[in-house]
Amino acid sequence: MKFMPLRALARTLLKELGLALLLLLGVSFVVFIILYAAPGDPFSVLLEGQMPSEQALAGIRVALGAQQSWYGQYLSWLHNVLGGNFGTSVRTGMPVAGELIHVSLNTLYLTLGSMLVTLFIAVPIALYSSMRGHSVAISWPLTMLGYVFSALPVFWLAYIVIYVSVHGFGFFPLSSGMGDGWLYTLVPVLVLGLGSGTISEVIRYLREEMSRVMAEDYIRTARAKGASVWRHAFKEGLLLPVSEIFAAKIPFILGGAVIVEQIFNWPGMGRMAWQAAQDRDFPVIMGIALIAAIFVRLGSMIQRMVFTAVNPHGARD
Numbered sequence: 001m002k003f004m005p006l007r008a009l010a011r012t013l014l015k016e017l018g019l020a021l022l023l024l025l026g027v028s029f030v031v032f033i034i035l036y037a038a039p040g041d042p043f044s045v046l047l048e049g050q051m052p053s054e055q056a057l058a059g060i061r062v063a064l065g066a067q068q069s070w071y072g073q074y075l076s077w078l079h080n081v082l083g084g085n086f087g088t089s090v091r092t093g094m095p096v097a098g099e100l101i102h103v104s105l106n107t108l109y110l111t112l113g114s115m116l117v118t119l120f121i122a123v124p125i126a127l128y129s130s131m132r133g134h135s136v137a138i139s140w141p142l143t144m145l146g147y148v149f150s151a152l153p154v155f156w157l158a159y160i161v162i163y164v165s166v167h168g169f170g171f172f173p174l175s176s177g178m179g180d181g182w183l184y185t186l187v188p189v190l191v192l193g194l195g196s197g198t199i200s201e202v203i204r205y206l207r208e209e210m211s212r213v214m215a216e217d218y219i220r221t222a223r224a225k226g227a228s229v230w231r232h233a234f235k236e237g238l239l240l241p242v243s244e245i246f247a248a249k250i251p252f253i254l255g256g257a258v259i260v261e262q263i264f265n266w267p268g269m270g271r272m273a274w275q276a277a278q279d280r281d282f283p284v285i286m287g288i289a290l291i292a293a294i295f296v297r298l299g300s301m302i303q304r305m306v307f308t309a310v311n312p313h314g315a316r317d
Contacts, residue, residue, distance in 0.1 A: 012308040016301040020294075027293040028081075028286065032074050035282050077286065086290075087283030091275070096287045099272070104291050107268035110189060110260065111253050111295075115246060117193025122146060122202035123242070129203070130210035146199045154195035154256045158263045161191055188264040196256045198249050206241050213237035235310045247303035250296050 080087060086096035125142045165187065213219060213233045258270030265271070269288050276284035 008308050009305060012304055013301075016297075016304055020297045020301065023297055024290060024293055028078065028290055029074065031286060031289040032077070035285060036073070077283075081290070086287040089276075089284050090281045091279045091284075096283045099284070100269075100287045100291055103267060103269045103272045106266065107254075107257055107261070107270065108295070109185075110192060110257055110266060110268055111250070113189035114193035114196060114253060114257075115198075117190055118196065118198045118202060119242070121149075121194075122199045123206065123238075126203045126206035127210060127238075129207045130214065143203060146203050149194045150197045150200035152195050154192065154197075155259050155263065157195040158188075158191045158260060161187060162263075188260050188266050191264075192253070192256055192260045196249070196253050198245075198253065201249070202242070202245055205245050206238070209241040210237040239306060240310055243303040243306040247299040250299040254292055254295065 077087065084097065086100060088094065089096055089099065092099070125146055129143060210233065213236050219233055254270070257268060258274065260266060261268040261270040262274055269291060272284065273288045275281075276288065
């Protein structure tokens with residue numbers, strides 16, 4: 001019986017990996033069809049300001065594989081990706097895979113950091129509210145403050161932070177990379193953590209779940225026996241709700257990261273995707289769409305693994 005959680009975790013992991021493969025295949029196909037059907041092509045970027053001959057245009061199309069049918073191009077791209085080759089950037093001429101690794105790590109740092117900021121603010125408020133109720137002195141004002149931050153548009157908050165930093169502290173929080181100092185990396189993380197709209201949802205959902213768990217019979221029994229109530233309520237009242245809401249909010253946080261990266265000149269996937277869309281850099285767009293889908297699916301996989309670890313019997317359903 002003691003091996004049941006491990007078996008349930010392995011079964012859940014295999015199932016989630018299979019679903020992830022199908023999801024990535026579907027995402028890559030849909031994005032490819034959208035790019036193929038969209039007006040314009042990367043040739044206009046390559047030949048901007050030039051008047052090439054038809055022979056030169058044909059040579060470029062052959063070099064980029066555009067002479068094939070749409071399904072031939074997709075299958076060729078898919079074959080290369082399975083071999084670790086994401087193609088070559090039209091704008092820079094560099095391998096897409098190397099650029100993706102760099103920018104995806106930067107975006108991962110930004111999103112994970114913003115999640116920690118959100119948790120640092122929302123979890124104490126939610127736990128205090130669930131234990132003490134909506135006290136006028138502390139709980140209600142803190143909850144309202146969390147709702148106010150969640151209502152602020154992330155782009156507006158970013159510009160306000162820049163204005164205050166420049167005029168109030170003489171600090172210009174825009175960088176050309178993550179090696180410019182800890183303030184340059186901390187400010188975008190704080191802005192995304194405060195303005196992603198997640199704080200109020202975490203407070204509300206976690207407060208409701210914790211209140212429900214604290215009213216359960218096994219919590220009352222633990223309290224009557226003098227046992228640690230938090231130890232009994234941690235998994236179902238805190239761990240599961242937090243993992244569920246963040247698995248659901250990852251796409252929205254990534255969307256906010258696009259805005260934050262653009263405003264703060266952050267070298268991440270969002271900024272790279274923006275530039276690639278301007279340049280019609282299709283290999284880069286395909287690679288970023290795939291990495292973004294992996295991030296979203298990883299969040300869902302982690303949530304399912306946490307649920308299975310807490311409730312291995314329920315994972316059978």
